[in-house]
Amino acid sequence: MIEIIKQPWNWAVAGILSGLIVPALLLLGNKKLGVSSTFRDVCAMCVPSDVPFFNYDWKKGIWNMFFAMGLLLGGFLATQFLSYPHNIEVAEDTRTLLSTYGIDDFSQMMPSQLFGFENLFTFKGFIFFILGGFLVGFGTRYAGGCTSGHIIMGLSNLQIPSLIATCFFMIGGVFSANVLLPLIFKFL
């Protein structure tokens, strides 16, 4: 059994389990899945700075902080105890494309050539950690939710604004991966 769990999971298993998070949170306490709101809660908790957007009772979001700590712990436990040494499965075409960017280390989930410690304070690091991270935080808050809040929770509740957000997440991503990233790699 444990050997089967240790194999990489296919998309249907991942999809079914992710989908079940929605009713699990609703049934456990009428909670709506949405991870990016924890970022707002952390800001409200640590640096509210008299900004109206951060002056609210962040304690109501404590349950979500526990959920996020669960994500962290899940990442730790699954990597420690359920990992299976293999190269990351990447579509052949993607692998070929990435090698033209100089990314050919597929031994870890995150390419060491981009997300290694040695890149932290370089121009490359500025793009991939700092600029990229900023866009993720700014964009999800501006859009009122992220992949879990809009794509999974919002679409499950048939919300048109979530469908619109989902479409623009995808448009932004396709543009970024096909137009911006090739440009960025040209200058790195």
Next chain:
Amino acid sequence: MQNIKYLIVGVVFGTVFVKAEILSWFRIQEMFQMQSFFMYGAMTTAVSVGILSVWLIKRFKLKTINGEPITFENKKFSKGQIYGGLVFGIGWAITGSCPTSLFVQIGSGFLAITLTFLSALAGTWVYGRFKEKLPH
């Protein structure tokens, strides 16, 4: 202690992200290059299961385990879903991370990603600070 149950659900979701490699930058590139069905399959399945679950909860007026009613709110349309959506999409393809992945990646031992996380917090803060000046 009431909140430990949410931690456990988080552990399950985090495990899925690791075992299906959804936290991987490579998966996100495959998806946006339209060279793999994996993420599309996973998202479509997740949403289908979610739609069915929400429908069942509404249809049978299910209550929480503590007997409270389960409520749903409608989201309001704002242009933020368009502009913010595009901005997040661009960042998603660069970092390979959505907010959920950021937590899972750090837990998995990619400690350098803490910088991405801090930067995402900064992005959230800057949005809050300049919210009134942005088109919605």
